[in-house]
Amino acid sequence: MQTLKVSLAERSYPIHIGVNLLSRADLLQPHLKNKKAVVVTNVTVAPLYLDRLMATLGVLGVDALPVILLDGERYKTWETLNQIFDALLDAHCERSTTLIALGGGVIGDMGGFAASCYQRGMPFIQVPTTLLSQVDSSVGGKTAINHPLGKNMIGAFYQPQLVLADISTLDTLPDRELRAGLAEVIKYGLIRDPEFFDWLEANIQLLLARDRQALAYAVQRSCANKADVVAADERETGERALLNLGHTFGHAIETGMGYGEWLHGEAISAGTLIAMDLSCRIGLVTVDDVFRVKKLFINAGLPVRGPQMPAERYLELMRHDKKVQDGKLRLVLMKGIGEAIVSDVASEREILASISACCT
Amino acid sequence: MQTLKVSLAERSYPIHIGVNLLSRADLLQPHLKNKKAVVVTNVTVAPLYLDRLMATLGVLGVDALPVILLDGERYKTWETLNQIFDALLDAHCERSTTLIALGGGVIGDMGGFAASCYQRGMPFIQVPTTLLSQVDSSVGGKTAINHPLGKNMIGAFYQPQLVLADISTLDTLPDRELRAGLAEVIKYGLIRDPEFFDWLEANIQLLLARDRQALAYAVQRSCANKADVVAADERETGERALLNLGHTFGHAIETGMGYGEWLHGEAISAGTLIAMDLSCRIGLVTVDDVFRVKKLFINAGLPVRGPQMPAERYLELMRHDKKVQDGKLRLVLMKGIGEAIVSDVASEREILASISACCT
Missing domain, CATH: 3.40.50.1970 (Rossmann fold)
Known part of the structure; x- marks a missing residue:
């Protein structure tokens, strides 16, 4: 233990x-x-x-x-x-x-x-x-x-x-739910723990095979990251918002499709890929970074494209996000594997373009 | 101001x-x-x-x-x-x-x-x-x-x-609501501010006549008492419970009669008199204390007897009180004008007797 x-x-x-x-x-x-x-x-x-x-x-x-x-x-x-x-x-x-x-x-x-x-x-x-x-x-x-x-x-x-x-x-966890959980595990690697991201790339099949030691390690390392962030910013006035990578898009998917149609982790997976596309579009990460992230989510058996909803509908749903400030969307974007930022620099046009590009 | x-x-x-x-x-x-x-x-x-x-x-x-x-x-x-x-x-x-x-x-x-x-x-x-x-x-x-x-x-x-x-x-406050408010004002005098209680005895007619200076003083002195108690015990782990004088009985009246039938302050007035009767019954205050308190509530135009509900029904409703601990009722009782305590010493029989004595 x-x-x-x-x-x-x-x-x-x-x-x-x-x-x-x-x-x-x-x-x-x-x-x-x-x-x-x-x-x-x-x-x-x-x-x-x-x-x-x-x-x-x-x-x-x-x-x-x-x-x-x-x-x-x-x-x-x-x-x-x-x-x-x-x-x-x-x-x-x-x-x-x-x-x-x-x-x-x-x-x-x-x-x-x-x-x-x-x-x-x-x-x-x-x-x-x-x-x-x-x-x-x-x-x-x-x-x-x-x-x-x-x-x-x-x-x-x-x-x-x-x-x-x-x-x-x-x-006893169904495979689909195990995979959904991996979306949040990968998140920690992406936003603040590049070593863990490397480990996940190497060990994703062990996790999917429910290797106990690998699972215990993934849970422990994820919780250690979460505990750090929460201790520093309990009420999300700063750093804690980074834990919401993919969540603004993901919540729009969950709400828009009807709660429960997409599992939370599945929506976060697709949402993270939209965030990656947008980060690349505005020059924060490289195309190689995007591919690398996409590959890990695919290997984890997770959806990497959002569902078919008009991009404007996504945006409408996203306007209820808790990070909206003075009417402006603030999104968690990537600056590289292991580094995330909260940013409002992406224009509405760029956001719509990324949604369109990343959804079926 | x-x-x-x-x-x-x-x-x-x-x-x-x-x-x-x-x-x-x-x-x-x-x-x-x-x-x-x-x-x-x-x-x-x-x-x-x-x-x-x-x-x-x-x-x-x-x-x-x-x-x-x-x-x-x-x-x-x-x-x-x-x-x-x-x-x-x-x-x-x-x-x-x-x-x-x-x-x-x-x-x-x-x-x-x-x-x-x-x-x-x-x-x-x-x-x-x-x-x-x-x-x-x-x-x-x-x-x-x-x-x-x-x-x-x-x-x-x-x-x-x-x-x-x-x-x-x-x-613009209706008279009935003004009187109901006075129940909570009197409470502060009773539980921790005997000087204020004296002042209220002397000035209750001024308050009922809506004398501005008197009202401002009563609001300010009540808030000062409340602010003191809250600062010392925000989450009611101790002293703050004293602010609930009359409330365990009063909430039973409000819930039992249907929310809104009795105004909160009216229920607190009747509830406080039950608490006084019980405090007297178990030897904490004198009969003179009870009369003195009753007289002030009467002068404030407030009900001093609870509504007709079987005493057992009161008790049943009171069992949902937030102060219940390990299945035991804890009540705010009086030790004298200006001093209240939280106590579980009153027996069920004594509580029932006070309810019966003080309700129509």
Whole structure:
């Protein structure tokens, strides 16, 4: 097992990464304030891992209530969130009850947002069970639900007490979701860790073959990058925005196609390639850089072209992006493998050209 | 004009109290991040004060979008909150746009919660227009919506940039609402400011007659008390809970009778008298203390008996209170005029007895 730390003064917390962590009562115990918990999960994850986690909580004498939601990005809504609140209130949960999110990014985002709002804040533990949530969404305290007009538009910065990334849960992850998770892994290499990018180029097949050692390394290195960035800029006033490489385009794809049609990681993959094209178009990276990045995404089995939507529709959706400032789009662009910047220099015409060039 | 400060390190902010402050562009200007704002208000307040505030924003060149909601506690729901989000997204509001809440406690609570969630947090200004919101709810960062099972169950701690308490807006406040506001004013005297309690006994008729100087003094002294408590305990891990005198009983009244039937201040008045009765019953205060407090609430024109609900129903509703710990009710009780404590010593039988004794 590896342990990393997200350093945020009194809101600091550990990330444990390893195998069979769901059974480790000793890891959960220090982070439970009392003997009551709620486990928020979904209909896909519950049959696989809920019993295991409940047994571990049972060992600690914790009275845990499961809340089982429908599965998928299309359910990341207020209606589903309200099911959590109803369950919490029906069970007389207190503000010291711990909410444990067991599942992927949707469960973590909704569980975390529910925890941040319930009685104005209850303790919260992330137990991510997908590659994407283990390397990205469970770390750093971004929680949210979607709005019909924009992804993750309603939410909170709310840090967990603990992230428990049990690599064993990746055994049951569908191939498509494993690949989607790799998009966020590659992102860290691209924006700030060129050595890791090299490693990914060399080892992508091992990851796709679910080699445990390779997966553990990828999760640990991704989390180390994320923890660094979050510690330096918790509320995204600067550097943290770089973690959104490909996300402005990607969110437009997810919202425009209907939440859940494209997995988040798939949209980020296509979005990153649009960002690369745009970075090349305005002279920040070379054509060789673009090819190199594209090759890695292709080797990871990820889509490198966006879906067919009019470029103007992309732009319209992108105008809801959280990085928009004084009406101006700010995009994460690349300056080379391992270096990203936030920039508003690209013109609307250039952005439209890159979208048109990179979408089916 | 008087200015107080809520001291919360980088989240500190001023409270300005005085007449005709809605027209003071100089007070708003330092707290607006850019030239875009949203004014959240309701159908009652908009015809009275919206134009005045919009004109002031106009002087500053601020492009302000009004969002006008229905009026009343029964609308403090997710559905209404969503109207704010829809308006913010339709107007392409950014995370640097300022949300200004113009109205009473319901508008402030919902506006603040919307601001805390929209794009994970946008700047927020409180412009309270009722006595209750000027002396209590606009200060300290508690925001929330109601849930059918409990009042203020879903919310956030989210501090405003500024509180602008324009005493002139009290001119149009209905008598019933003025009286309701006095319940929270009296609370400060009771829990921590015995001199102020004496002053209120002597000056309650002046306040009911809307004497401006008396009102300004009551608002300023209440806010000073609130600012002290919030600065010492922002997230209610200790002393701040004392501000909830009468609230556990009062919230049960509001939820049990249907939100809006009893005004918040009315429910707090009746709830405070139940808390006094209970404090007397377990030997913390004298019968004379109880009479003295009751007399002030009566003189303020406030209800001193709760509505007819079975005592067990009160208790059931109270079990959702945010102060419940390990299944045990914790209540704010009185130890004398000017001193309150949080206590779990009262037995269920004693609590039921006080409810029965103090409700119609």
